[in-house]
Amino acid sequence: MKCCENCFNDVDIKARIRDIDERGDCDFCHSKNVYSLDIKKAINNENYAENIIFDFEGLLNLYIVYDLNKSPALEKLDDESHKLADQLFNNTNIFNLPSNEISKLLKELLHRKYIENKELFNSLVIPRYLLNDNLMKNNGIFKGKTWESFERDIKYNNRFHSTMTNENILMEFFEATTVSLPVGSEFYRARISNNGDPIPGYAMGAAPLGIAGPGRLNASGIGYLYLCERYDVAIAEIKSSLNDLCTVAKFKISSELNLVDLSQINKLSIFQFDNKEQYLMNYEILNKLDYSMRRLSSNQRSEIEYVPTEFISDLIKYMQIDGKKVDGIKYISTIDDETRDIVLFDENKAIQLKDELLTYQVKKISYTNLKKVH
Known part of the structure; x- marks a missing residue:
């Protein structure tokens, strides 16, 4: 099977697929004669597309299966639980596909991981960082708070000496642009x-x-x-x-x-x-x-x-x-x-x-x- 550059919004992934310099018809977004990635080649050759499989497998480590039976304390995160494909659709800019096609693509591209842990692909999952308040405080731009909280604070509370911003984290993102x-x-x-x-x-x-x-x-x-x-x-x-x-x-x-x-x-x-x-x-x-x-x-x-x-x-x-x-x-x-x-x-x-x-x-x-x- 093949996916193509049009399946993605992610600039890095699109560039890697173009660099392969292979054209074909896409099995997911159904584009014709476009720069494409042969999934079988990607699975069997780590150098193909600069080891794109390895990078996508790394995404799986960011999520954990949402299981209330193991931890009733997770119930407060109920609204944050979604299937893996939905999480990636809503909370990243990786894909240019609907969730159902993202799910199909992940299961093909990460076939070995899917065989090992189907639950991660098919059940509700949550981002791991939600289980660690200290991680969000230290790595969140606004220390675990939202943009709306920042707006209220900077407008009405602490105009000139805001203490809710991890400025070094924010500047890392600015530097990347x-x-x-x-x-x-x-x-x-x-x-x-x-x-x-x-x-x-x-x-x-x-x-x-x-x-x-x-x-x-x-x-x-x-x-x-x-x-x-x-x-x-x-x-x-x-x-x-x-x-x-x-x-x-x-x-x-x-x-x-x-x-x-x-x-x-x-x-x-x-x-x-x-x-x-x-x-x-x-x-x-x-x-x-x-x-x-x-x-x-x-x-x-x-x-x-x-x-x-x-x-x-x-x-x-x-x-x-x-x-x-x-x-x-x-x-x-x-x-x-x-x-x-x-x-x-x-x-x-x-x-x-x-x-x-x-x-x-x-x-x-x-x-x-x-x-x-x-």
Whole structure:
């Protein structure tokens, strides 16, 4: 039997299957003539697909069969018990298959383990880390608490000296997303004119210190340079209205940048981490962080709503990776999922192209009906 790259979301597994450089028809997602993995070869040859069998067998060690007869104390974890395929579907980004097909694929790929322990594949299981409070406290980003608990704490309890964050754990995940941005990369910044006149180039940089309003990644008074890959998306992001005059400046990156790419924070591969249990217990938090970065904001959004992601930004600002400071953050535009924005902590890392300053007047606005209101 064969599975293929389309069966997976995991970037590491997809890359390994492509590297095999074999094409075929998939028995699980039914894609035709795609990069595929021959399961029989994988079972019989540990070098095939860089020992993909070994890595998937390692996932089994993260779970334990949920047996109330052996330990009635487990009853409090009843809501966390699911079949193995469902656990991997809900709490990892490994597969691009429904749970029933994941189950079939696991039983084929891990056939030897399935013969040894069918109960692990067919019965309800729970993640092992749930049985160890100290493990969650030491390895959880928020010491075993949720993203929602962190939001409440940072907004209403301990704004500047949060004690509920394992910062070193969080920075491990940030480091795994680090990317370089080459010299010459081009981005745009848009602003709405307050007086109906085009905005001069000297006023198109980061907002001055003390004047800058609160943003998704900067606290009030701290001026960072927000840039966008596309000029039209940059205009949409500033929430311009009909007849507004918008000036757009073009910037070119003047030196190679070291960025934390938050657009990848929920796409990290579990297989790239030695401590897979740590990944597993923090997976939901990484997804909540991703959601917070992509959540649309209105002009009426209160300053306090930005506090959690401002905290994240401050943490990244003072990171060092391989002895180098981080220059900024890359993230998904809230307007367009295919567009990337960046925020630079030092605006001097980008040069404004003086002859590329353009002014537009908004003449048309389109609307999208997201859902029916009753």
